[in-house]
Amino acid sequence: xxxxxxxxxxxxxxxxEFILKENLPNPIITTAQNYTEIFHILEDKQDFDLIITDLAxxxxxxxxxxxxIHTLVSETPVIVISAVFDKEILQxxxxxxxxxxxxxxxxxxxxxxxINLVLAGGVYIPHELLYTTPVPNNKSTSKEYIAPLKAxxxxxxxxxxxxxxxxxxxxxxxxxxxxxxxxxKQIAYKLNLTEGTVKVHITVILKVLNVKxxxxxxxxxxxRGYIADNIANNQ
Numbered sequence: 001x002x003x004x005x006x007x008x009x010x011x012x013x014x015x016x017e018f019i020l021k022e023n024l025p026n027p028i029i030t031t032a033q034n035y036t037e038i039f040h041i042l043e044d045k046q047d048f049d050l051i052i053t054d055l056a057x058x059x060x061x062x063x064x065x066x067x068x069i070h071t072l073v074s075e076t077p078v079i080v081i082s083a084v085f086d087k088e089i090l091q092x093x094x095x096x097x098x099x100x101x102x103x104x105x106x107x108x109x110x111x112x113x114x115i116n117l118v119l120a121g122g123v124y125i126p127h128e129l130l131y132t133t134p135v136p137n138n139k140s141t142s143k144e145y146i147a148p149l150k151a152x153x154x155x156x157x158x159x160x161x162x163x164x165x166x167x168x169x170x171x172x173x174x175x176x177x178x179x180x181x182x183x184x185k186q187i188a189y190k191l192n193l194t195e196g197t198v199k200v201h202i203t204v205i206l207k208v209l210n211v212k213x214x215x216x217x218x219x220x221x222x223x224r225g226y227i228a229d230n231i232a233n234n235q
Contacts, residue, residue, distance in 0.1 A: 001024060001025065001026065001027050001028065001049045001050070002027075002028045002029075002030070002046075002047065002048045002049050002050075003020060003024075003027050003028070003029050003030070003048060003049060003050045003051070003052065004029075004030045004031075004032065004038070004041060004042075004046075004048045004050075004051045004052070004053075005017060005020070005029060005030070005031055005032075005051075005052045005053070006031070006032040006033065006034070006035075006037070006038050006051075006052070006053040006054060006057065007033065007053070007054040007057070007081075008033050008034055008054060008057045008058055009054075010033065012054075012104070013031055013033065016052070016081070016111075017029050017031060019108050019111060019112065020112075020115075023108070023112040024112070024115070030046070030048070032053075033057075034057050034058040034059040035057050035058070035059030035060040035065040036058070036059035036060070037059070038051075038053065038059075038065070038069065039059070039060075039065075039068065039069075039072070042069065042072040042073055043072065047073075047076075048073065048076050049076070049119070049207075050076065050077055050078075050079065050115070050118070050119065051069065051073070051076055051077070051078045051079070052078075052079045052080075052081055052115070053069075053078065053079075053080060053081070054080075054081060054082055055080050055082035055084050055089070055093075056082070056084060063092060063096075066078065066080075066093060066096050066098060067096055070096060070097050070199070074199065074203065075202075075203045075206055075207070076203065077099040077100075077118050077119070077200065077203055077204065078097070078098050078099060079098070079099055079100035079101070079102060079114070079115065079118055079124070080093055080098055080100070080101050080102070081101075081102040081103075081104060081106075081111070082101070082102075082103070082104060083103070083104045083105075085103055085126075090125065090126075094123070094125075094194065094197065095194050095195075097197070097199040097200050097203075098200075099118045099122075099123055099124070099200050099203075099204075100114050100115070100117070100118045100123060100124035100125075101124065101125060101126065102114050102124065102126070103126055106126075121167070121168055121171060121201070121204040121208065123197070123200060166208065167205060167208055167209075167221070167226055170191075170201060171201050171204065171205050171208075172221070172226050172227065173191060174187055174191070174198065174201050174202065174205065175205060175217060175218060175221045175226060175227055176227055177190060177191070178202075178214050178217060178218055179218045179221075179227060184198045184199060184202070202214070202217075205217055205221075209221060209224070
């Protein structure tokens with residue numbers, strides 16, 4: 001597993017690297033200390049299974065930086081780990097497509113559990129912010145965000161286990177929408193999600209199905225029985 005981690009405080013960066021090496025199976029870790037270094041690494045076409053980054057770092061405004069990271073590696077899940085604990089900032093990162101937001105005050109076990117949850121297709125939101133964070137598209141329920149927290153409990157005592165590689169019900173719905181030829185924006189409207197959330201799910205779908213593009217995802221989903229063959233043939 002290849003992971004890029006970034007923080008402008010060397011002590012925290014080294015500590016995070018140690019935690020990952022102690023708790024994840026054979027991670028290959030690349031480090032950066034500012035957004036400029038992240039951009040150079042990603043522009044060098046290095047592939048990563050996960051990116052974990054601090055929010056406020058030298059090199060760029062965090063909002064512009066996260067958008068650029070997603071442009072460079074749209075299929076790679078990104079986790080923000082930050083001392084900034086603000087619901088409006090959290091909402092903005094989710095809208096961009098960030099897969100997790102972990103406070104720096106979190107315990108080692110929680111950090112690893114949240115990482116495993118994201119790798120398994122979930123979106124991690126701190127419990128303290130879950131019920132104060134506006135849900136996308138003014139949804140009347142936060143079900144989409146409560147589910148990942150329930151899933152986190154499952155990983156809490158088994159953080160060293162490999163993530164479950166299967167599509168969730170929501171991801172199957174998204175694959176069906178892809179098979180219908182819908183764009184991310186159209187899928188977001190149809191399923192009452194933000195476009196950023198759709199991007200996160202598609203990133204996970206491609207990884208779970210081990211494919212590189214949307215068409216291949218539909219074909220592979222049909223082979224695995226997630227969707228009917230006749231739906232896949234319409235792609």
